[in-house]
Amino acid sequence: QVQLVQSGSVLKKPGASVKVSCEASGYSFTSHSMNWVRQAPGQGPEWMGWIDTNTGNPTYVPGFTGRFVFSLDTSASTAYLEIHSLKAEDTAVYYCSRDRWDHWGQGTLVTVSS
């Protein structure tokens, strides 16, 4: 069965970087692009963009350019989200989801606090 398993919750200080992983199993990883979604506390989901798992080409939604980086390790069927220069307002749960939105990771809570 299709599964997306994300890395665990992290606590980071402002200005640091974080890398969230999303390991896929149960399907051909390069056949489906991967979306990333942010959900701040008490808020709705925000689509951050997606990465073509065949070419590695990322697409970022406005508002998620510059500090956010999508990458892949296709040999490990894993997608990554890296956030640089963390700010308190980056505190949120981050989800990966397959391109059809039918399967989601369990979410990774990133807390940014001094």
Added chain:
Amino acid sequence: EIVLTQSPGTLSLSPGERATLSCRASQSVSSSYLAWYQQKPGQAPRLLIYGASNRVTDIPDRFSGSGSGTDFTLTISRLEPEDFVVYYCQQSGTFGQGTKLEI
């Protein structure tokens, strides 16, 4: 940029009643990319409806979607206790702000 506006923000009903949730787009959108999600506390959103009216496998038939153009509706015909959570519409990635269904 398309904006999705969901109404009402909170809907108060009782188990067994019918719920009608609205999602209005700021401009006409393709029904093919209109989806509805359910989100329970502490869980990822769960896809219920795609293509405006197609129910995902294993989703109970009390959930149905309809609409076209700028106006879309999620209907829950007979509310069960586990249905009292938050629902989001989505169009090509962009999410609405959600409707909370409460008892």
